[in-house]
Amino acid sequence: MKSIQFVVNGKECTVLCPPAKPLLDVLREDLGLTASKECCGKGECGSCSVLINNEVVCSCLILTGQVENQKITTCEGVGLSPNLDVIQESFIAEGATQCGYCTPGIIVSAKAFLDGIDHVPSVGEIKTALGGNLCRCTGYTKIIKAVQTAASKKRSETETIG
Amino acid sequence: MLVSEIDMITPSSLSECLMLLSKKGRIHRVIAGGTDATVRMKEGKWRPEVWINIKNLNELRYIEESDDCIHIGPLTTHTDIIHSPILQRKADVLVDAAREVGATQMQNMGTIGGNIGTASPAGDTLPALYVLGARLELTSMSNKRTLPIEEFIFGPGRTVLKENEMITKIIIKPQSPNEIGIFQKLGPRKAQSISIVNVAISLTMEQDLKCREGKIAFGSVAPTIIRARKCESMLPLGQLNDELIRNIAKIAWKEVMPITDGRATATYRRDMASALLERGLYRLMRRWNNQ
Ligand SMILES: Cc1cc2nc3c(=O)[nH]c(=O)nc-3n(C[C@H](O)[C@H](O)[C@H](O)COP(=O)(O)OP(=O)(O)OC[C@H]3O[C@@H](n4cnc5c(N)ncnc54)[C@H](O)[C@@H]3O)c2cc1C
Ligand code: FES
Ligand code: FES
DSSP states (O other): OEEEEEEETTEEEEEEEOTTSBHHHIIIIISOOOSSOOSSSSSSSOTTEEEETTEEEETTSSBGGGGTTOEEEOHHHHOBTTBOOHHHHHHHHHTOOSSOSSHHHHHHHHHHHHHTOSSOOOHHHHHHHTTTOOOSSSOSHHHHHHHHHHHHHHHHHHHHHO | OOGGGOEEEOOSSHHHHHHHHHOOSSOEEEESSOTTHHHHHHTTSOOOSEEEEOTTOGGGOOEEEETTEEEEOTTOBHHHHHHOHHHHHHOHHHHHHHHTSSOHHHHHHOBHHHHHHHTOTTOSHHHHHHHTTOEEEEEOSSOEEEEEHHHHEEETTEEOOOTTOEEEEEEEOOOOTTEEEEEEEEOSSSSSOOOSEEEEEEEEEOSTTBEEEEEEEEESSSSSOEEOHHHHHHGGGSBOOHHHHHHHHHHHHHHOOOOOOSSOOHHHHHHHHHHHHHHHHHHHHHHHHHO
16 A cells, blocks of 8 residues: 555545556545546546546556656546536537446547647547547547537637637 | 555656666566556556556656767657657658557557567557667666667567666667658557558668668567568669569568467468558658659
């Protein structure tokens, strides 16, 4: 057991856990943050995606001892009802979620992707960016649409402010 | 060893890390991005007593050009490679290969040092490093040696790395303006898949589609990456036109030595090795023509 400190969704926290315990398990079991889901457990599906220092990674393959003093953002940190992020609102508006298992991981991936660009992405760009996130329900069309909708809403928001 | 019993030490400098590696006693293994290491820990294959976590050793994460060489730190991620202006200009084949590793998450997490350390016959950056003539610097507390990547890997997952050593630098020769390279991969799907066959090509061009010399390295068709020397020797035989390209691709079919496994049969791999080389050469010629 080790005492490990890091920041999750803006809050400092300290957990006492084996350092080789995957971050995903600590988020879900020790911190009660259950948006990130385990599916494959080996980096293939993206349902466990979180941001570490604003980059999207699979929390099922990161050991908790490796995130000491790092900044982690989960889907809860992107937005929680009633203060949803524009990406989450777009997913609802476009009907881009069915069973919802993949959704938190996809929202997190989309957040990292859209924060890194300042245009409305093409279908090809979205497919590359979200290639590590599998969805077995929606067929992806509505997910892609939702990401484009979010991007255009974000743009019009910044234009109004600017 | 249970996962819950595995300890972790995070050295704060390279010298501290080398000191830890030189210590006898507990069985240790280095973990960087963990995209191979954690998967194998979960499968029960790798259960060291202690992980030496180098993920945030930022002194080993850099891409620099000096003394006519490009120096790459082992903790450079695939994403770093894809975005590097130096590599885009002077090591296009490595950038191509990094783009084919997994998907965004794996590119953000996985490192070039880890890809070399795993020494998988399907490792995507490896054929690119072979054709770029990469040399590896291996460092221990008391010693430093540099050797070509061909001499580092001698079987699937098998390398000459000693227990007290780590990869501390990857050194490649920058391409000159008349050198062009490409990486081609066939996997079961576009993102996130292990190569069934991959190939890296680097050519030094002269006037009129003539190639002075070239290097071709295949992955996933032998226990290690292999150079296709017979194909390479045909590259300077004339203009790289349809006929020559097809003939070279035919020789590739014979030159690779694949096995049948869960991912593909040996014959399919031969066919695809030949097809990928042909496609790669066509694409390079088109690019060279348009330059
Ligand atoms: C879903 C998924 C998809 C993948 N897709 C691909 C793919 O398409 N192509 C591909 O090539 N690979 C792929 N991989 C494998 C993996 O992502 C890469 O090999 C990656 O580059 C490994 O880097 P890492 O930093 O995560 O290594 P780690 O897992 O941290 O380490 C791997 C090995 O290298 C050793 N090591 C690490 N750094 C050093 C060093 N500096 N000196 C000495 N030894 C070191 C470790 O001790 C360990 O033995 C995939 C993996 C997953 C989980
Ligand atoms: S659970 Fe982590 S990628 Fe599938
Ligand atoms: S909505 Fe069910 S897996 Fe994506």
